[in-house]
Amino acid sequence: MLAASTKLGLGLLVGFGFGVGLTQILHAQGKPPAYVISEIELTDPDAYAKDYVPLANKALADVGQKRLVSGGKTVSLAGAPPAPRIVVSMFDSLEKAQAAYTSPAYLEARKIGDKYGKLRIYAVEGIAQ
Numbered sequence: 001m002l003a004a005s006t007k008l009g010l011g012l013l014v015g016f017g018f019g020v021g022l023t024q025i026l027h028a029q030g031k032p033p034a035y036v037i038s039e040i041e042l043t044d045p046d047a048y049a050k051d052y053v054p055l056a057n058k059a060l061a062d063v064g065q066k067r068l069v070s071g072g073k074t075v076s077l078a079g080a081p082p083a084p085r086i087v088v089s090m091f092d093s094l095e096k097a098q099a100a101y102t103s104p105a106y107l108e109a110r111k112i113g114d115k116y117g118k119l120r121i122y123a124v125e126g127i128a129q
Helices: 002-028 043-060 094-101 106-115
Strands: 035-043 066-070 087-091 117-125
Touching: 035 094, 043 094, 043 106, 087 094, 094 117, 106 117
Parallel strands: none
Antiparallel strands: 035 087, 035 117, 066 087
C-alpha cells in the first residue's frame, strides 16, 4: 500500500497537471487580438501633433489601445508606397477595437484630426496565441 504522503503527493501532481491543461485550453479559446492600422497624410503636422494627437491618444488608451508603431521610417516592399505616417495599435479583440474608434471621446478627437490630415484606419483580426 502507498503511504498517505505518497498518495497526497500523487494527488497534488495529478491536480497540477489537470490545472495546467485546463488553463491552456481556456487560453486557446480566447478571442484573437485585433490590430488597427492607421495611414495618415498630414496637411498641418504641427496642429495635428498639438491639437489632435493628445486627445486621440487619451481616448484610445482609456479603452485598451496598446500602441506598437507610431510614425517612424517606412519602406515599401511591394505595391503602392505607404502613407507618410503609419500607426499600428493592438486591442484585445476586434470588438474592442471597433468600440474604441466609435467611442464618443475618440469621435470628438477625430473631428479635430480631420482638419489637419487625411486618415485611413482599418482593423484586422490577429491570430490567437
